[in-house]
Amino acid sequence: MVIMVTQIDKFVKKIIAIVEPHLVSFMQVLGIDEVYEVRGDKDFIKSIKDAFSRDEVAIVITQRSLVKKHGIPEQVKVYPIVVSLPDKPEDLGVEAIDVYREFIRRFIGYEIYINL
Structure with a gap:
């Protein structure tokens, strides 16, 4: 049973x-x-470099303004995935459908059209 837990x-x-x-x-x-x-x-x-050097980190949540300021690409490798949250008024005006569509396009690789 210990082997299974380790795996x-x-x-x-x-x-x-x-x-x-x-x-x-x-x-x-x-x-x-x-x-x-x-x-x-x-x-x-320092924190971003640390996150990308650790194998156990799958998702890094950060602020969009920090990502834009430092020019860090949102997708460097498969893991960790960087999710940038909107934190400025100009970012908050984006439609939710556009945000979800961008996430799906980036992580799955397909364009999804949502009809409401």
């Missing part, structure tokens, strides 16, 4: 968040496995 443990991945201080509590309430608070450019770059 399953290999496939368990983590979700982490790399966010500014005002979003740390929100991410913790959501149940994110690890939350990194960034107060400057060096903190963000």
